[in-house]
Amino acid sequence: MAKYTRSGRLQQIPPYLFAEISKKIEQAKNKGVDVISLGIGDPDMPTPKHIIAELERAANDPKNHQYPDYEGMLAFREAVVAWYKKRHNVALDPVSEVLALIGSKEGSLHLSLAFVNPGDYVLVPNPCYTPYRTSTILANGMVCDLPLLEANGFLPQLDRINRDICKRAKILYLSYPNNPTTAVANVEFYKEVVDFAKDKGIIVCSDNPYSEIAFDGYKPLSFLEVPGAKDVGVEFNSLSKPYNMTGWRIGMAVGNPEIISAMATVKNNVDSGVFNAVQYAAITALLKTPDSQIDHLNSIYQKRRDLVYDTFTSVGIRVRKPKATFYMWCKTPNGHTCAGFAAHLLEKAGVVVTPGAAYGSYGEGYFRISLTVPDARLAEAMDRIKKAMSK
Ligand SMILES: *Cc1c(COP(=O)(O)O)cnc(C)c1O
16 A cells, blocks of 8 residues: 555556556566567667767866756757758747757646646647646646547547637647657648637647658658747757757757746746756757768668568558658557557567557557667567568
8 A cells, every 4th residue: 555645646647658568578578588679769879979079078167067047058049049940941039939948858748837727628639649648637637639540641630629628728739740650740731720729729839859850851840830830839849869869858949939938937946957068969969960960860760661661561561651750650450459469569579569559549550660779670670570470
């Protein structure tokens, strides 16, 4: 018996998805299986050297050993502005429209704490990256699921949302290129989103950490590229994925100054910002990384994507060929449930995949694999899956 009763909020949080997977991996490893995990999306390649060198330099400067400004150094925010201008032709004010985050994951909690009252709704895609849902719960908000269906290109149907719920909704989450479905959004969709948000007075949060991970010449959009977007929302982006910096914890929220200011007030009362040396390294990443380095990273993911696509197609697993993200969203074959098929692959092939329902009920019937494992391990995983599927 626990001595201390957890808050109702916490009791509503489902077990962290990867905690469950980790347990299963542990069990298989204890049995001596050489487990290959395609479960977690965490780049396998190191942070580029010029970024590490800048961290070293900045860490050696005692000026950086003191508390940072909680909203981020002006130089970091200016680098974000320059990057958005160059990459998306979006104009931002560094002082009022940019906020440094300790990784973009924490942004959804700040946003919820800033705007959601008990009983307010948050419009959350299903399936989705789990923090949109859990941060809503932590703020005592109510989740309204927006089904992402393959037939609609995994875009939510905004005109299908219950009117009474729309009246009580504060935030709409979107994330394209999408984790886990790998779908992408176009300008027409974002225009519809802006009109919807204006009409209903709902804040749009576009979570865009995969904007740089794309293939075949495709360039993902920023939501803020669409006219009127800054009137209704913010975008999160992150250094984690394009620069192999998941462990460094740095990202940003940009856009509507009123929303940014409210998030900053929450942050000011929760943490004291990002280590300045990490911010200097991030400035270097944003401004000094040659495009060719990102292109090279994407070419590696693209080769892995093609290997998985060819393998899965040859064994009868239906899979989307993604234009962006380092995931593959696959149909579970032969009437398997997603959890059943994931367990089957772990048992028969020693390969870990994520059951789609871990991202929400509409993920049932799918599983996700991540391309962030070294080439040789991925090839080995594909061999094993091929054998397991042909038995
Ligand atoms: C990886 C990821 C993030 C980013 O995370 P950081 O906290 O910046 O490391 C945010 N959203 C989605 C959908 C992701 O997949």
